[in-house]
Amino acid sequence: MSAMGDSIGNAHAMAANAQSLAELKAALEAFNGCALKRTATNTVFADGTPAGGILFIGEAPGRDEDRIGKPFVGRAGQLLDKMLLSIGLDRNVNAYITNVINWRPPDNRDPSSEEAAQCLPFLRRHIELAEPQLIVLLGAVAARHVVGGCEGIMKLRGRWMEYRIGGYNVPLMPTLHPAYLLRQPAHKKLAWRDLQAIATRMEEIGLPRVPMRAN
Numbered sequence: 669m670s671a672m673g674d675s676i677g678n679a680h681a682m683a684a685n686a687q688s689l690a691e692l693k694a695a696l697e698a699f700n701g702c703a704l705k706r707t708a709t710n711t712v713f714a715d716g717t718p719a720g721g722i723l724f725i726g727e728a729p730g731r732d733e734d735r736i737g738k739p740f741v742g743r744a745g746q747l748l749d750k751m752l753l754s755i756g757l758d759r760n761v762n763a764y765i766t767n768v769i770n771w772r773p774p775d776n777r778d779p780s781s782e783e784a785a786q787c788l789p790f791l792r793r794h795i796e797l798a799e800p801q802l803i804v805l806l807g808a809v810a811a812r813h814v815v816g817g818c819e820g821i822m823k824l825r826g827r828w829m830e831y832r833i834g835g836y837n838v839p840l841m842p843t844l845h846p847a848y849l850l851r852q853p854a855h856k857k858l859a860w861r862d863l864q865a866i867a868t869r870m871e872e873i874g875l876p877r878v879p880m881r882a883n
């Protein structure tokens with residue numbers, strides 16, 4: 669088997685062995701099959717509260733996330749927190765956050781499809797173990813690697829899809845990435861529309877929401 673095939677095979681085996689989120693985090697920290705790990709400071713696994721039932725999946729850690737070891741802690745993360753709060757979500761209470769890629773790509777370049785393929789078995793197992801009832805994909809890279817196909821994020825955003833895992837389908841919606849919204853604030857209204865649809869779906873499923881703060 670090629671080195672590439674080996675690393676993906678190892679990722680599958682190590683991810684499948686993990687029986688809890690803590691074991692999966694440890695497996696990821698022990699996995700050396702993705703070259704991005706060599707240039708990264710930290711393995712970025714997740715942040716937040718899986719028990720809230722809603723999972724947000726971003727692209728890859730940036731500089732701040734690499735330094736701190738948690739996803740979405742920089743400027744994009746601050747906007748994400750505001751977006752979450754607008755629909756009664758708080759990562760410390762009822763929202764869970766991870767990325768497709770667990771190590772920072774040098775200079776924040778787009779991850780390659782090989783790098784994504786090496787991380788995806790861990791993401792899949794992550795979803796299985798976290799048991800979300802709703803999944804939100806943040807941005808084009810997450811949509812490309814989780815949904816596949818060749819449609820761009822502007823076509824995919826706001827559309828309900830299903831993610832099949834462990835014998836059941838989880839509703840999934842791609843939306844715009846907060847870093848993109850920082851560059852294109854005029855598109856915040858599209859993300860707002862998506863957030864409203866997500867809030868409605870949360871209501872229907874009966875997912876808990878934190879009281880909104882006036883500020």
Ligand code: URA
Nearest residue numbers: 726727728729739740
């Ligand atoms: N952008 C992402 O997609 N993920 C992070 O964790 C930070 C920025």
